[in-house]
Amino acid sequence: MRRLWAAGVGLVVAAAGVMSGAGPAGSAPHRAPVAAAGCSTVWGSGAKSAESAEDAVGKSLKNIRTSRERCYDRMVFEVGGAAPRLGYRVGYVDAFRRDGSGDAMRVAGGAILQIFVSAPSCDPNTLRQTYAGRAGKPLPGVDVTGYKTFRDARFGSSFEGQTQVGLGVRARLPFRVTQSRGKLIVDVAHTW
Template sequence: MRRLGTASTALVLAGVGLVGGAGVAEAASGPVAKAAPAAACSTAWGSGTKSAANENTKPLKNITTSQNPCFDRMVFDIGSGPGKTGYHVGYVPAFHQDGSGERIPVGGGAILQIYVSTPSYDPASGRLTYAGKAGKPLPGVNISGYKTFKDTKFGASFEGQTQVGLGVRAKLPFRVQQSGGQLIVDVAHTW
């Protein structure tokens, strides 16, 4: 029995060394690269409300989406400018247009309400910079076939902030990041 236990332990340790280690393993014919373990998708973002103060007043230029192996992504293109853009992102039981309070139906198992502290028009000229219409899907955004995103609705651009309703499959973990003039909202595929 002792030999079987020792042999099993040796096999387990050898397996850990092959899968879990970094670098290269020696083979009879020379160094061989080890297979890296598959990266697991993080779900540590949580589903609680996330927000940040406004430091940038550039107008919204565009909203795009993309699919990734672990999450679906929505990107608000604001353009470069000093400071970060403020935001307030969280799940709501119903989506109501900012200003009027009118309820806007959003499909999916949960609704993520996104406020970006930037208008969809140029404050100096009043010229529209993003063509979203209240209660309508986001222009140019097609989420057909997405794993997590199920619906998008433009809420309003009111008092210097833009409001979007994002219908998702369920109340899933999400994160908010900023990079190079973009506000990025990622919603995980799983918990």
């Protein structure tokens, strides 16, 4: 009976060492990165998409702006009118290629988040440009210098009713996509 008890205690002690991350003398235990206190990183890094609502059709992109928040960097696409639901596709890509032509475009950063918004950068009725983006160039009025996660922001194209943007980020970090009154909001977390 004593042998069984001693063996059981030995297993418990060994398991505790494995669970605590204890390794050979002098080695540091492996620990997962810890998010800043109070920052959620449950968004994941998988592709996200949604279809446009009927009354979002015919709306055009007016502006793109960014901001630095405590837990994430934010990019906001402003579309004319209060469209209740904009269509979008957002996901990481290995290379940023211009929609329509397939031309490769350089985007700085450790990872590239490709964003498609179902709104052209021109008025669909008059074809007058409503957002002054140019293929492969930085987004007008957007400067991500000093951001914790964002590294670069490039205009891809406006093709077949949608606008494409390449967002260079530090690494493949979790992101979320939300909407609010004609705005599509992409937040990329600072950490996992």
